[in-house]
Amino acid sequence: MSGKSSQGTLGLPAVWAIAVGGMVGGGIFSTLGVVISSAGHWAALSFILGGLIAYATGHSLAALTVEKDEAGGIYSFLRDLGRPRLARSAAWVLLAGYVLTCAVYAYTFGAYLGHALGGPAWLPQAMAAFAILVMTAINLRGAGQAAGVEIAIVIAKLAILAALAAFGLSQFDVERLSIPAQPGWLGIxxxxxxxxxxxxxxxxxxxxxxxxxxRKALMGRIMPLAIGSAALIYVLVCLAVPMLTGTRAIIENGEVALSQAGQAALGTPGLIAVTIAAALSTGSAINATLFSSARLAETVSGDGALPEALGKRNASGAPQGAVLTLAALALALAVLGGLDALVQGASVVFLLVFGILNALALKESVGRRIVTLPGAIGAFAALVVLILHLVGVI
Structure with missing residues (x-):
């Protein structure tokens, strides 16, 4: 163990906001139609299944982090086990995943604002670039500013999503969840x-x-709280939105499905409220991802596995080189890439990383085996299913 004293500045609200802000980002806004088209009226079960794998992985990550008592996640775990090449490879893959997710969040930000404003065809791309530029500026001001913004954004967006969910669930009718050809368990x-x-x-x-x-006490407490918060809002929104728009509209217009739900619920005020929630949600996800992934890049750079420039900090204490590099790559993908490819690529990356994390916890005998073993099996099984689906086998 490192034996470092716990003198950090991030308390429970800030850490919860970083974790939830990172999760409840573009996913629920841009990919709800993907889940419903795959799982039909069992779409909520898909979110629950994903949440269980995430919970197991969070348990493994917390146990490994507390055991090692240092920052860095899977990179530092593999490095300390004497596997430097594998550690570097994992870090590069993970950083690529973070660039992809930032691009998805920015793409979704642009799609919702473009839909609400009804401007020219280039407006969504311009709004996507704007989101990344603003959150980059916030991160360059340092950790305290970014964390404070994160708390406010997460509270606001969850309040709007909760209100939308409550309105939809008040009109709940199970028949509205159905699609013409209901998939089986594989679809889930x-x-x-x-x-x-x-x-x-x-x-x-x-x-x-x-x-x-x-940090040791907080790391163990935060995982079930943050992952549970995200899973709850996903399930509620997944059940509520079809009550307002019908499942066909969600599948056909998945990129802005929640905007249509807000408009169906309250007209123009509902459209505006959901657009604000989407902007806050995706913006905070970009903020949280840049905030933390830049620190991963800084750590890897310090070990000589990435260019030294990525580890340089500015006067505010932010890893300026890493923030600017990750943001520039994400901006390019958000403007030039397609949403489906970005989402699927990111999902493959994180299922692989989460499976490895659970396997590491098993190998190191940390955490509860009754949690880490199903987590490893579930993540790798889902990864295989997704790859087979992407290549057209299933």
Missing amino acids: VIGAASVFMAYEGFELIAYDYEEMKD
Whole structure:
């Protein structure tokens, strides 16, 4: 163990906001149609299945982080086990995943604002670039500013999503969840795997471990709280939105399905409210991902596995080189990439990483085996199903 004193500045609200902000980002706004088209009226079960794998992975991550007592997540775990090449490979893959997710969040931000404003065809791309630029500026101001913004954004967006869910569930009719050809159990797994990036985000706090107050106690407490919060809102929204728009509209217009639900519920005020929630949600997800993944890049750079420039901090204490590099790559993908490819690529990356994390916890005999073993099996099984689905085998 490192034996470092716990003198960080991030308390429970800030760490919870970073984790939830990282999870409840573009996923629920841009990929709800993907889950429903794959799983039909069992779409909520897909989110629950994904949440269980995420919970197991969060348990493994917390146990490994507390055992090692250092920041860095899977990278530092593999490095300390004497596997430097595998550690570097894992870090590069993970950083690629974070660039993809930032691009998804920015793409979704642009799609919702473009839909609400009804501007020219280039407006969504311009709004996507704007979101990344603003959150980059916030991150360059330092950890305290980014964390404070994160708390406010997460509370606001969850309040709007909860209100939308309550309105939809007040009109609940199970028949509205159905689609013409209901898929079987395989559709549930495909639905969970295809949008697994919706649960990416909780692992970001491992990179901020040394900036937490009373970090060992906080690391163990935060995982079920943050992952449970995300899973709950996903399930409620998944059940509520079809009550307002019908499942066909969600499948056909998945990129802005929640905007249509808000408009169906309250007209123009509902459209505006959901657009604000989407902007806050995706914006905070970009913020949280840049905030923490830049610190991963800084750690890897310090070990000589990435260019030294990525580890340089500015006057505010932010890893400027890493923030600017990750943001620039995400901006390019958000403007030029397609949403489906970005989502599926990110899901493959994080299922692989989460499976490895659970396997590491098993190997190191940390955490509860009754949790880590099903987590490893579930993540790798979902990864195989997703790859087979993407290549057209199933």
